[in-house]
Amino acid sequence: xxxxxxxxxxxxxxxxxxxxxxxxxxxxxxxxxxxxxxxxxxxxxxxxxxxxxxxxxxxxxxxxxxxxxxxxxxxxxxxxxxxxxxxxxxxxxxxxxxxxxxxxxxxxxxxxxx
Amino acid sequence: xxxxxxxxxxxxxxxxxxxxxxxxxxxxxxxxxxxxxxxxxxxxxxxxxxxxxxxxxxxxxxxxxxxxxxxxxxxxxxxxxxxxxxxxxxxxxxxxxxxxxxxxxxxxxxxxxx
Numbered sequence: 001x002x003x004x005x006x007x008x009x010x011x012x013x014x015x016x017x018x019x020x021x022x023x024x025x026x027x028x029x030x031x032x033x034x035x036x037x038x039x040x041x042x043x044x045x046x047x048x049x050x051x052x053x054x055x056x057x058x059x060x061x062x063x064x065x066x067x068x069x070x071x072x073x074x075x076x077x078x079x080x081x082x083x084x085x086x087x088x089x090x091x092x093x094x095x096x097x098x099x100x101x102x103x104x105x106x107x108x109x110x111x112x113x114x
Numbered sequence: 115x116x117x118x119x120x121x122x123x124x125x126x127x128x129x130x131x132x133x134x135x136x137x138x139x140x141x142x143x144x145x146x147x148x149x150x151x152x153x154x155x156x157x158x159x160x161x162x163x164x165x166x167x168x169x170x171x172x173x174x175x176x177x178x179x180x181x182x183x184x185x186x187x188x189x190x191x192x193x194x195x196x197x198x199x200x201x202x203x204x205x206x207x208x209x210x211x212x213x214x215x216x217x218x219x220x221x222x223x224x225x226x227x228x
Contacts, residue, residue: 042118042203042221043218099146103215107157108157
């Protein structure tokens with residue numbers, strides 16, 4: 001099992017460009033998440049999908065959109081990138097909803113917006 | 115809202131020293147608590163978890179006990195190794211029935227010297 005995979009690993013964008021970060025999991029998990037990690041800030045939740053067909057905003061959703069394409073895949077789109085979106089983005093999945101379920105993380109995408 | 119506070123590093127120890135990384139939380143209700151570890155250039159891996167008061171999570175020689183009376187979940191290890199050098203994140207999950215994401219502390223960078 002590959003677990004949670006993310007593409008690309010690195011990306012450089014110019015301000016105003018758009019791009020989609022891809023995430024897939026092969027663990028048959030129901031719930032998926034997108035976080036961003038900034039120095040000294042820990043991880044902050046951008047969007048999540050409790051189950052296939054549903055998505056909800058997290059703590060920092062502005063400037064992002066998501067699509068839960070199917071049970072395996074959950075993409076994050078930046079429509080018009082800004083330097084403030086320079087960050088490392090992590091996708092995660094969990095078996096179900098509820099506080100007891102641990103999350104499994106992908107390796108991350110390092111995004112730089114110039 | 116919910117929050118997690120943990121000691122910020124870097125924390126530098128010699129090999130075989132005793133480790134404690136403090137973590138305290140603020141949350142209503144009965145959250146689950148987690149410790150994640152991030153090795154350089156990688157995603158987060160679950161280290162251990164506890165889902166109710168007085169539970170002790172343990173893994174790879176690390177331990178943490180869920181103390182509701184002091185709202186704490188301190189991470190300990192009796193004898194650290196160079197390979198334990200990483201960033202450690204304390205996190206909580208506190209959504210009754212929902213699949214909201216984790217709330218993270220800012221992370222503690224641990225450096226173990228030979």
